[in-house]
Amino acid sequence: MGQKGNSPSGMPDIANRKMFSVTALGFLTAATVVTSLRSLPMMAQEELTMFFYIGIAAVLFLIPAGLVAAELGSAFSDRTGGVYTWVGEAFTPKLGFVAIWLQWIECIVWYPTELGFAAAAVAYAVGDNSIAQNTYYIGGFCILAYLVATLIALTGTQLLVRVAQFGFLVGIVFPCFILIVLAVWWVVSGNPVGWETLTNPEVAVRVDGYDHPRWFPHINGLGAVAFLGAILLAFAGVEAQATHVSEMRNARHGYPIVIGIAAVTSILIFTLGALSIAAILPYKEISVETGLFVAFERAFERLLGIEWPVQALSWLIGYGALSGALAWLAGPSRGLLATAQDGMLPPWFQRENRIGVQKNILYAQFIVVALISSIYIVMENVATAFVLISAMAISLYIIMYLLMFAAVIRLRITRPDLPRSFRIPGGLVGVWITAGTGLASVIFALIVSFFPPEQLTIKSPITYVALNVGGIVIAIVLPLLIFRFRKPSWRGQGGHQQQSFSDIDE
Numbered sequence: 034m035g036q037k038g039n040s041p042s043g044m045p046d047i048a049n050r051k052m053f054s055v056t057a058l059g060f061l062t063a064a065t066v067v068t069s070l071r072s073l074p075m076m077a078q079e080e081l082t083m084f085f086y087i088g089i090a091a092v093l094f095l096i097p098a099g100l101v102a103a104e105l106g107s108a109f110s111d112r113t114g115g116v117y118t119w120v121g122e123a124f125t126p127k128l129g130f131v132a133i134w135l136q137w138i139e140c141i142v143w144y145p146t147e148l149g150f151a152a153a154a155v156a157y158a159v160g161d162n163s164i165a166q167n168t169y170y171i172g173g174f175c176i177l178a179y180l181v182a183t184l185i186a187l188t189g190t191q192l193l194v195r196v197a198q199f200g201f202l203v204g205i206v207f208p209c210f211i212l213i214v215l216a217v218w219w220v221v222s223g224n225p226v227g228w229e230t231l232t233n234p235e236v237a238v239r240v241d242g243y244d245h246p247r248w249f250p251h252i253n254g255l256g257a258v259a260f261l262g263a264i265l266l267a268f269a270g271v272e273a274q275a276t277h278v279s280e281m282r283n284a285r286h287g288y289p290i291v292i293g294i295a296a297v298t299s300i301l302i303f304t305l306g307a308l309s310i311a312a313i314l315p316y317k318e319i320s321v322e323t324g325l326f327v328a329f330e331r332a333f334e335r336l337l338g339i340e341w342p343v344q345a346l347s348w349l350i351g352y353g354a355l356s357g358a359l360a361w362l363a364g365p366s367r368g369l370l371a372t373a374q375d376g377m378l379p380p381w382f383q384r385e386n387r388i389g390v391q392k393n394i395l396y397a398q399f400i401v402v403a404l405i406s407s408i409y410i411v412m413e414n415v416a417t418a419f420v421l422i423s424a425m426a427i428s429l430y431i432i433m434y435l436l437m438f439a440a441v442i443r444l445r446i447t448r449p450d451l452p453r454s455f456r457i458p459g460g461l462v463g464v465w466i467t468a469g470t471g472l473a474s475v476i477f478a479l480i481v482s483f484f485p486p487e488q489l490t491i492k493s494p495i496t497y498v499a500l501n502v503g504g505i506v507i508a509i510v511l512p513l514l515i516f517r518f519r520k521p522s523w524r525g526q527g528g529h530q531q532q533s534f535s536d537i538d539e
Contacts, residue, residue, distance in 0.1 A: 086264045094475070104453055107278075115272065120133075126375065135432050178358070227313055
């Protein structure tokens, strides 16, 4: 604390940190939603019913979450902390701490799944797909890749943003664009369209004796409904970069535009990318793990008679997944720093390097991510480890969204005069409808998260449910215990003054 370039409170001088344009933060936020092209094959398996799933996810979750984040972000644009500040101001600092803790822990649990996909992409790029099932390779890759990402984050926000933005463009947007072009070429060239090869009754309907692609899903059990919950949370993350609002120019007016850029970009990538895979590959050939790469391989081989671009694109896709992890690395940890400076974590977590980066929190993140990545090494089946880790991450994130949606309603009621450059349209009724829709969607996602999706084979449903329940209990109880036994001496120089909670002892 107190290094050169910091304010008297110990926080880095805001004037020196304002570096985000609307476009830059918009695409960085989009990168936290579309962290990679990993979800496209899962969506593509639903063929034309994907429009139903993605439409429902956008209307019931993404749009409400975006509107809520825009209002809360513009109301507290001069404050760091993100959901910590929002929930803390609406309820109590204790609940604010729980909210940012859940977001942070969700990221920690999620990193190995994202990096595992990057490892698979690199395996495809080097032409040895078999190593993608090697648990030692996957675990080691995750640990090494996250170490590199942490070192980049320690250099400051500016380099992190540049690397993440470039990775989003060349590792996500560009490969997705190539995939869309190939799909259009595939269709106009008269090749068989994947979704017209009706081998799955769940995505087909019989009319007048003929099978046709189904536009609405055939829901025949809770396992099928669970897939909608998974799609819902594929759009999560629109609020994650709110901790950088104080680093924007004209944040009150610019942040709502940031949310709009992120929402539109993510919907287009998910919809057009998944549709392209479904056009090239029939249902029975779409694998959740390798469907993306097989689609590229099939299209290049059939249309151009070559395969080498697949390896080049695999390198880019792997880099895109790494940049997606990097986009998440600084945001939640920055919010956790605000809680540390408010005395909710020991002083060790308050320490920053000379340019104001939360170095010790990043060190702690690396240690925990390395331990979780070791799960890949000790489990025989990589796919099972991937599903189980993802299940825990989704459950943790849902609780945070419950608090966020509830916060915007309470603040409209208790602090209606709080300056907000952006307000959810429709007055208090509009807030209730918007946030209420979001609340209903995440409650639904929480319930169905305890049922293994039919699209993913899991040998032990009991393990799946136990990990979900155990993750939720531990993740909520731990911050409550930390808050209960915190010491007054933990509060940093700029803690309470920086957040200005009315009573941080609640």
